[in-house]
Amino acid sequence: MDKPVCLINTDSDGKLCVQPAALQVLQQIQQPVVVVAVVGLYRTGKSYLMNHLAGKQTGFALGGTIESKTKGIWMWCVPHPTKTGTTLVLLDTEGLGDVEKGDSKHDTNIFCLAVLLSSTLVYNSSGTIDNRAIEELQYVTELTECIKVKSSDEDVDDSTEFVKFFPSFIWSVRDFTLERKIDGKDATEDEYLEFALKLKPGTSKKITSFNLPRECIQKFFPTRTCFTFPFPTAPEKMSTLESLSPADLSTEFLEVTKRFCKFVFDKSEVKRLKDGHTVTGRVLGNLTKMYVNTISSGAVPCLENAVIAMAQIENVAATQEGLEVYQRGMEKVKCSFPLELEQVSSEHQRLSSKATQAFMARSFKDTDGKHLKVLEVG
Incomplete structure (x- = not known):
């Protein structure tokens, strides 16, 4: 593919639907797929990262205004740069928390689909990993209501099984300006993430509310890492990021971007089903159609039923x-x-x-x- 195509959009009734043209692309892919999805608040630079993973400067729409540019989920399939005989499928998702859209259920569905379809999930945020940033990742606390592992008529919590089937997790912190220090000592990016996810002792309502999203991230995504990106360029140039040459970008930003891409290429696994069966592009297309139809019908996707x-x-x-x-x-x-x-x-x-x-x-x-x-x- 020389450019991305829309994989999932909304129809005139506001329901999610899969685009036939994207399914046709996936049907032709007989190779195993590594699926990397990026999620996060709108206007945080998700598309820029995905373009770099595709080895291109342009492709996924960046946009230079306060409006959310990506709608639904867009897909770009490229040969994997380091895994022979494998296709890299990049999924760029609609920005969460778009004030114009104002539909939290739709956001939850987009987040849920990104988790279900990917083998690596990148969460993109801006600034720091503080309590506000973690609260903005509220969707992770809703996964127990949105996904089931086992097919059962009983309302049982099988979220302890999620860890076996969920993607690895990368937290990408954009426009990071602080020193990474914990108790006065220099900290790595991963140490910074784990410190931010640390639970507070106690059982009060306030502490329980503080701990809940952190517990969910720890429990559902035990394989996790962090990258902190400095500002890429001067503020007045941010709206034209995709047209800037490397010379116009911060060397530190380019270095982190290079490390991020290498990590994704080296560590992201081939997508597998619940029983360990390797997912090809064709199977990914069928999975997408099934999950979207299930969500649009108001039902809860079940990993066991998917297999x-x-x-x-x-x-x-x-x-x-x-x-x-x-x-x-x-x-x-x-x-x-x-x-x-x-x-x-x-x-x-x-x-x-x-x-x-x-x-x-x-x-x-x-x-x-x-x-x-x-x-x-x-």
């Missing part, structure tokens, strides 16, 4: 793929008729084996062999 649904979709397609391999081969055999019965039988066996191999390469969780039997009968 079951993906298995059904992939196994039906795998059966069809196997049948096509067999049928194409037999058509070529027919062109060689007449043949001895022994030769036809030998070709049948060879093509049946090839069909089974094609099926096995795509199928997953066909534990009872139901779909393989369909292929063998077919």
Whole structure:
């Protein structure tokens, strides 16, 4: 892809919907995908980071005004720069807390989708990681109501399972001007993050409210790191950031940006389903469609159901793929008729084996062999 496309938008009724053009792009990607999503308040420079991950200066819309530029979730698929045979899928999300939009439920859904679809989640904020910044990450406290791990009619809290399936977490602090010191000593970026997430002792309502978002981040995202970015350039040039040359940007800002990109490329894992099955672009497209349809219907996405649904979709397609391999081969055999019965039988066996191999390469969780039997009968 030479530029991003809209993956998820809202329809005329205000409901989230998946864009067919983006699904077509994903359907063509047979490789495993590393999915990096960025979330955060609007106008905090999310798109700039994503453009750098794509290796481009422009692409995702930056905007130079107080308005939120990105709407919905936009996608950019590029070859992974360090993992051969892998596609890097970048998801730039609509800015949270847009005063013009004023729809907290919509923001929660966008945040929830970013968590569900990504293997690395980047949270972008501005200034410092203080109590206000953590309170602005209120969406993390709502995930227990927005995502289920297991399919159950009972209203049970299975959020302790989230850690097995949630993405790794990066907190990107933009326009950071403070010294990173704790108790008078220099602190690393990760130490700074952990200090900000430290819980207060006590059980009062005020302390419980203070601790809740910190507990959720610690519990749901045990793999987390932090990057603190200084101001990239002079304030009067910030509105034209995407057109500035490296010479116009702070060397320290460029150094942190380079470290950030290297970390994402080296540490971000391939996206996997609940059972560890590798997600390809095609599977990611089906997952996106399923999650968006579930949320738009007012239901809660379930990770267990996602695996079951993906298995059904992939196994039906795998059966069809196997049948096509067999049928194409037999058509070529027919062109060689007449043949001895022994030769036809030998070709049948060879093509049946090839069909089974094609099926096995795509199928997953066909534990009872139901779909393989369909292929063998077919």
